[in-house]
Amino acid sequence: MLQILVSSIIISITNLQLLKYETRKDEIIQTSAILFQKKGYSAVTMRDIAKAMGIKAASLYNHIKSKQEILSEIIISLAEQFTEQMKIIKNSNDSSIDKLRQIVDLHVNITTNNQFGMASLNNDWMHLENELEYYLNLRTNYENDFRGIIEEGIQGNELINGNPEVMLFSILSTLRSLYIWLPKKEDLDIEKFINELSLVLINGINQ
Amino acid sequence: MLQILVSSIIISITNLQLLKYETRKDEIIQTSAILFQKKGYSAVTMRDIAKAMGIKAASLYNHIKSKQEILSEIIISLAEQFTEQMKIIKNSNDSSIDKLRQIVDLHVNITTNNQFGMASLNNDWMHLENELEYYLNLRTNYENDFRGIIEEGIQGNELINGNPEVMLFSILSTLRSLYIWLPKKEDLDIEKFINELSLVLINGINQ
DNA sequence: AATTAAAACTAACAAGCGTTAGTTTTAATA
DNA sequence: TATTAAAACTAACGCTTGTTAGTTTTAATT
Numbered sequence: 001m002l003q004i005l006v007s008s009i010i011i012s013i014t015n016l017q018l019l020k021y022e023t024r025k026d027e028i029i030q031t032s033a034i035l036f037q038k039k040g041y042s043a044v045t046m047r048d049i050a051k052a053m054g055i056k057a058a059s060l061y062n063h064i065k066s067k068q069e070i071l072s073e074i075i076i077s078l079a080e081q082f083t084e085q086m087k088i089i090k091n092s093n094d095s096s097i098d099k100l101r102q103i104v105d106l107h108v109n110i111t112t113n114n115q116f117g118m119a120s121l122n123n124d125w126m127h128l129e130n131e132l133e134y135y136l137n138l139r140t141n142y143e144n145d146f147r148g149i150i151e152e153g154i155q156g157n158e159l160i161n162g163n164p165e166v167m168l169f170s171i172l173s174t175l176r177s178l179y180i181w182l183p184k185k186e187d188l189d190i191e192k193f194i195n196e197l198s199l200v201l202i203n204g205i206n207q
Numbered sequence: 208m209l210q211i212l213v214s215s216i217i218i219s220i221t222n223l224q225l226l227k228y229e230t231r232k233d234e235i236i237q238t239s240a241i242l243f244q245k246k247g248y249s250a251v252t253m254r255d256i257a258k259a260m261g262i263k264a265a266s267l268y269n270h271i272k273s274k275q276e277i278l279s280e281i282i283i284s285l286a287e288q289f290t291e292q293m294k295i296i297k298n299s300n301d302s303s304i305d306k307l308r309q310i311v312d313l314h315v316n317i318t319t320n321n322q323f324g325m326a327s328l329n330n331d332w333m334h335l336e337n338e339l340e341y342y343l344n345l346r347t348n349y350e351n352d353f354r355g356i357i358e359e360g361i362q363g364n365e366l367i368n369g370n371p372e373v374m375l376f377s378i379l380s381t382l383r384s385l386y387i388w389l390p391k392k393e394d395l396d397i398e399k400f401i402n403e404l405s406l407v408l409i410n411g412i413n414q
Numbered sequence: 415a416a417t418t419a420a421a422a423c424t425a426a427c428a429a430g431c432g433t434t435a436g437t438t439t440t441a442a443t444a
Numbered sequence: 445t446a447t448t449a450a451a452a453c454t455a456a457c458g459c460t461t462g463t464t465a466g467t468t469t470t471a472a473t474t
Contacts, residue, residue, distance in 0.1 A: 024421080039333060042249035046462060058463080059422050067462065097413070123330050126246060150412075159412045166403045167412050169388050170381045177380035185372075196373045204411025205357075205366045205374050206304070231451080253432060265433080266452050274432065 025063040028053065030116070032070045037119035037179075041071055041127050071124060072131050074117045079138040081110055090145045096153030097202060100171070103146065104198045107175035111182055112190060118179030146172060171201050232270040235260065237323070239277045244326035244386075248278055248334050278331060279338050281324045286345040288317055297352045303360030307378070308405045310353065314382035315401050318389055325386030353379065378408050 021027040031052050035044045046067055050057040064070055089102045111118050128135055147168050153159035159167070174197075182188070228234040238259050242251045253274055257264040271277055296309045318325050335342055354375050360366035366374070381404075389395070 040247055040249055040330070042247055043334065045460080047460090055421085056423065058424080058465095061463070062421050123247070127250065153412075157414055160410075160414050162407060162412065163403050165392075166400070166407055169384075170404065170407050171412075173384035173388070174377045174380040177376070177384065181376050181380070193373070196370050197377065200369060200373055200377050200411075202411050203367075203413045204407075204409050205360075205369065205378075206410045207364055207367050252430080254430085262451085263453065265435095265454080268433070269451050 023063075028060060028063055029070055029073050033074050033114075033116035033120060036071070036074070036124060037116045041120060041124040068127075068129060071120060071127060074120045075125055075128060075135060076131055076138075078110065078114055078117050078121045079135055079142075082106070083138045083142050085110075086142050086145045090149060096149055096156060096158045099149045100153070100202060101194075101198045103149075103171075104175065104201065105194050107178055108182070108190060108194050108197070111178040115179065115183055122176055122179065143168070143172070174201060230270075235267060235270055236277055236280050240281050240321075240323035240327060243278070243281070243331060244323045248327060248331040275334075275336060278327060278334060281327045282332055282335060282342060283338055283345075285317065285321055285324050285328045286342055286349075289313070290345045290349050292317075293349050293352045297356060303356055303363060303365045304409060306356045307360070307409060308401075310356075310378075311382065311405045311408065312401050314385055315389070315397060315404070318385040319397060322386065322390055329383055329386065350375070350379070381408060 021030065028049065032044070032049050035048055035052060038044075046057040046060060049070075050060055053060075085106050086103070089099050089106070092099065092102075094102070125132070125135055125139075147164060150159065150164045150167050154161055154164060185193075228237065235256065239251070239256050242255055242259060245251075253264040253267060256277075257267055260267075292313050293310070296306050296313070299306065299309075301309070332339070332342055332346075354371060357366065357371045357374050361368055361371060392400075
């Protein structure tokens with residue numbers, strides 16, 4: 001009877017872990033992302049990652065091919081999410097202002113769900129090797145679509161007749177920095193925040 | 208006669224170098240800043256820095272104490288510039304909107320004059336050791352002054368009655384990202400750009 | 415109870431790291 | 445021309461790096 005109880009506890013612990021991480025590889029990637037955020041990819045060693053998981057560095061290689069692969073998994077999956085979602089927003093029939101709001105929404109949501117990985121995406125992409133070119137393509141596509149939406153808004157008189165490059169830079173810089181700022185705000189009402197941020201980015205702060 | 212000519216050429220070369228770098232230490236710091244921007248502090252080795260200068264790694268130590276010292280010199284001098292100038296802006300009698308324009312001006316100018324070091328300031332400050340606390344103090348002071356100017360503007364009905372934290376985050380993120388963006392734009396009219404950027408940040412992009 | 419596959423381990427590798435000690439070269443000054 | 449100080453050099457140090465090979469442990473399945 002006791003043995004059955006103990007066994008069921010172990011099963012439920014196993015299930016709990018399966019709920020949090022799909023695979024052990026996934027756990028390595030997420031643990032690494034936390035460490036990469038704190039010190040950057042280059043300053044984190046395989047022994048650091050292993051220690052954070054309570055195992056030895058060599059054991060990591062039962063699940064991953066290389067340190068590089070961990071970085072790629074973090075960055076590429078995020079970059080693909082952004083580029084895919086941007087395509088959907090771009091191809092919708094909404095107004096330009098509405099599309100911009102959706103882009104803010106996209107960034108806030110991906111950042112909220114991938115708090116740690118966003119630091120690698122922003123700061124460690126240059127340490128990609130095989131996938132560097134692919135990443136740069138994704139990024140360029142994303143930026144071009146973003147720029148297109150702004151230019152459309154200017155032509156349709158939704159946006160002021162300003163420098164689209166300055167607008168793109170200004171909004172995108174803010175959205176790319178969300179990963180630094182969002183974790184500092186606990187108990188944040190995400191919906192309310194998206195509205196506040198959209199308002200500031202689109203309408204400015206002038207009374 | 209020939210000898211005198213050669214000697215004068217050498218003197219003029221020496222003077223040229225003195226115009227570009229005050230000391231050899233200064234040259235090491237500026238060269239390092241370029242490399243740190245490309246790959247980050249941790250991924251740059253002393254041998255990389257030496258190679259970029261055409262000397263051996265050990266020779267660097269005739270001029271600097273450690274790799275750490277190079278990073279400190281880059282980051283602390285920039286952080287001090289920002290904090291000092293912010294104090295002056297804060298204590299002026301200008302309107303809040305005017306103060307915000309001066310902050311934009313400050314960031315654009317420091318970034319233009321220290322293109323490479325800004326990457327270290329933004330991404331490698333966590334690798335400071337002895338000076339980490341001092342740096343964090345400078346940054347906190349800067350952000351507090353910035354926040355104060357925004358709050359003043361709200362109270363004085365110059366700015367909309369929005370969330371000051373969101374405003375601070377939005378503007379500061381953009382200004383901190385200038386180092387990524389400014390070098391891409393050649394033949395940039397700095398004054399014009401400061402005006403365009405201030406306009407977008409303060410009045411938004413809505414028609 | 416025996417088998418199996420997954421996942422941990424120990425031990426070690428070659429290469430690269432920041433840095434030091436001691437020496438030689440360079441170039442200006444007396 | 446001899447002296448001096450600055451700034452380069454060679455050689456090496458102890459340590460850390462990512463990674464591999466081979467072995468043992470763990471835990472589920474037959």
